[in-house]
Amino acid sequence: MTDELHPIIPLDSRRTWDCPWYGVRQDRIRLPDGAEGVYNVLEIPDAVWIVPVTAGGEIVLLCHYRYPLQTWIWELPSGSVGPDREDPLATARRELREEAGGTAADWRHLMTVATMKGIGTERAHLFLARGVILGATEHEPAEVMRIHPLPAAQVLQMARAGQIGDAISVLALLLAEPVLNGSS
Amino acid sequence: MTDELHPIIPLDSRRTWDCPWYGVRQDRIRLPDGAEGVYNVLEIPDAVWIVPVTAGGEIVLLCHYRYPLQTWIWELPSGSVGPDREDPLATARRELREEAGGTAADWRHLMTVATMKGIGTERAHLFLARGVILGATEHEPAEVMRIHPLPAAQVLQMARAGQIGDAISVLALLLAEPVLNGSS
Numbered sequence: 001m002t003d004e005l006h007p008i009i010p011l012d013s014r015r016t017w018d019c020p021w022y023g024v025r026q027d028r029i030r031l032p033d034g035a036e037g038v039y040n041v042l043e044i045p046d047a048v049w050i051v052p053v054t055a056g057g058e059i060v061l062l063c064h065y066r067y068p069l070q071t072w073i074w075e076l077p078s079g080s081v082g083p084d085r086e087d088p089l090a091t092a093r094r095e096l097r098e099e100a101g102g103t104a105a106d107w108r109h110l111m112t113v114a115t116m117k118g119i120g121t122e123r124a125h126l127f128l129a130r131g132v133i134l135g136a137t138e139h140e141p142a143e144v145m146r147i148h149p150l151p152a153a154q155v156l157q158m159a160r161a162g163q164i165g166d167a168i169s170v171l172a173l174l175l176a177e178p179v180l181n182g183s184s
Numbered sequence: 185m186t187d188e189l190h191p192i193i194p195l196d197s198r199r200t201w202d203c204p205w206y207g208v209r210q211d212r213i214r215l216p217d218g219a220e221g222v223y224n225v226l227e228i229p230d231a232v233w234i235v236p237v238t239a240g241g242e243i244v245l246l247c248h249y250r251y252p253l254q255t256w257i258w259e260l261p262s263g264s265v266g267p268d269r270e271d272p273l274a275t276a277r278r279e280l281r282e283e284a285g286g287t288a289a290d291w292r293h294l295m296t297v298a299t300m301k302g303i304g305t306e307r308a309h310l311f312l313a314r315g316v317i318l319g320a321t322e323h324e325p326a327e328v329m330r331i332h333p334l335p336a337a338q339v340l341q342m343a344r345a346g347q348i349g350d351a352i353s354v355l356a357l358l359l360a361e362p363v364l365n366g367s368s
Contacts, residue, residue, distance in 0.1 A: 006249075006254065007249050008249060008326070016201065021224075021303075022303070024201060024203075029251065031325045031328075032328055040203045040205075041251070042226075042252070044303075064301075065190075065192060067213065068225045068303060068304055068305050069301065069305065073298065073301065112346070113348070113350065113351040113354060114250070114350055115299070115352075117257065117259060118252065119228075120252055121253065124351055141216070141217050141219055141221070142223070144192060144215075162295045165301070166297065166298055167299045167308055167351070167355055168299075168351055168355075170355055171351055171352075171354055178344075
């Protein structure tokens with residue numbers, strides 16, 4: 001029987017597809033009306049996004065070639081929480097270091113929120129990193145990106161104007177805005 | 185050879201998994217350093233999200249049971265662009281009607297932005313719908329949701345406080361905020 005808290009009940013489950021980064025779990029389910037159905041769940045690790053702000057008041061953007069979109073987009077540093085690395089803040093520190101060569105004096109959690117509500121399990125952990133100092137990066141061959149520190153006001157304007165190509169990066173920037181403006 | 189505009193080149197491609205809503209395309213690729221690799225691309229239709237505002241100044245939220253997350257979340261009406269229904273605004277009108285029983289006097293496009301940059305093809309088309317009138321809904325059995333019109337100021341506060349569980353809904357609300365406040 002379904003209940004108020006969990007109105008869709010899993011009956012059984014099998015793995016139908018996998019790659020090293022995510023996979024698909026196919027569940028047979030019971031719906032609230034008693035009917036049976038199938039639900040495909042994309043099982044994907046949580047991820048982090050970082051708004052890196054330098055002491056000079058610049059936000060560190062990446063211009064990243066995104067193969068699924070076949071284009072370069074502006075975005076924030078981001079990356080997946082590893083299976084052996086469960087703490088999102090530790091992941092954020094690692095991704096800032098690997099993608100932008102950055103370390104930060106001060107970290108602030110902005111929000112944790114689901115990114116694929118109807119399809120998959122991923123949650124995004126959004127962080128503001130201040131006092132960022134840039135150094136050498138550790139990009140993998142498939143990570144085709146360039147680092148562009150730009151004045152914070154310009155980046156926030158780009159975010160509102162639709163010039164940042166990644167939705168969660170735009171969200172993180174809009175959440176950081178009142179903090180950077182000193183009103184939160 | 186790779187070039188500046190498209191530094192990752194597809195060599196060949198095969199479909200490795202499918203369900204009625206999305207699928208996985210596995211491409212053999214050439215990276216900028218000349219090495220070959222594999223990229224799995226989630227091929228998924230674009231989707232729309234709607235910020236529906238009634239004449240009385242309420243934003244129409246859904247409390248939706250999301251099976252992949254095993255929980256109820258607050259979110260905006262949203263849905264996929266059908267293969268035969270390419271216009272995002274037409275999709276938004278249909279989803280507002282199906283999910284909230286709503287029709288709107290006035291539509292405004294807020295942003296179009298990629299939601300799964302490193303993984304898949306989905307782009308979100310975000311709309312503000314004003315002068316919304318609610319009526320009868322057309323939910324499918326697997327769509328377990330309730331409709332809650334709430335004062336706009338309360339919903340915007342919920343969005344900033346992390347009480348809206350879907351990232352793209354939070355983004356759409358933050359983009360609608362200055363428009364609703366008359367400053368954009």
